[in-house]
Amino acid sequence: MKTTVHFYTFLLAGIILAGCSSQEKPESTGAKEQAQEATTAVNNETEKDLAESDTELQLMENEEIGNYLADAEGRALYYFAKDQPNTSNCSGDCLENWPAFYTEDLAVPEGFNKEDFGTITRADTGEKQTTYKGYPLYYFVKDGASGDVKGQGVKDVWFIVNSGTKFTQ
Numbered sequence: 490m491k492t493t494v495h496f497y498t499f500l501l502a503g504i505i506l507a508g509c510s511s512q513e514k515p516e517s518t519g520a521k522e523q524a525q526e527a528t529t530a531v532n533n534e535t536e537k538d539l540a541e542s543d544t545e546l547q548l549m550e551n552e553e554i555g556n557y558l559a560d561a562e563g564r565a566l567y568y569f570a571k572d573q574p575n576t577s578n579c580s581g582d583c584l585e586n587w588p589a590f591y592t593e594d595l596a597v598p599e600g601f602n603k604e605d606f607g608t609i610t611r612a613d614t615g616e617k618q619t620t621y622k623g624y625p626l627y628y629f630v631k632d633g634a635s636g637d638v639k640g641q642g643v644k645d646v647w648f649i650v651n652s653g654t655k656f657t658q
Contacts, residue, residue, distance in 0.1 A: 548598040551638050557649040563635025566626045570646040574623030580613040587627040589618040600652040621650055
């Protein structure tokens with residue numbers, strides 16, 4: 490009889506514990522979902538803040554070429570002398586070496602007029618590209634670090650952008 494009482498006590502305790510744990514799972518899943526949603530919201534805000542900070546252009550200086558326009562990370566911006574206003578003539582291999590620069594909203598440094606910046610949609614890729622005075626802007630893949638200007642004067646058609654840039658056709 491004593492053994493039977495112990496058996497039923499353990500069985501009843503097991504049933505009670507199983508019942509409690511099955512009731513906690515939905516609540517804990519809901520709590521997990523809420524935590525994931527909160528984390529996602531924080532991550533989205535952080536990404537938004539980073540994207541906004543990346544839109545600020547800056548004026549940098551190089552001893553040989555003087556002041557030039559760079560993105561928020563200090564990467565130099567170039568224009569291609571063979572481009573036409575609002576049209577890129579750099580595609581395929583050219584675009585692999587000279588990736589297009591694009592930002593949706595930007596802050597410009599002193600000496601530049603925000604109204605001189607615009608956006609085009611590239612005919613070859615359908616992607617957007619930022620322009621300065623109508624000319625598409627690019628990076629140079631060999632500029633590996635902030636402050637590099639290795640693309641200046643390449644093939645006499647690639648040039649750094651500065652406030653005094655004169656575009657010739």
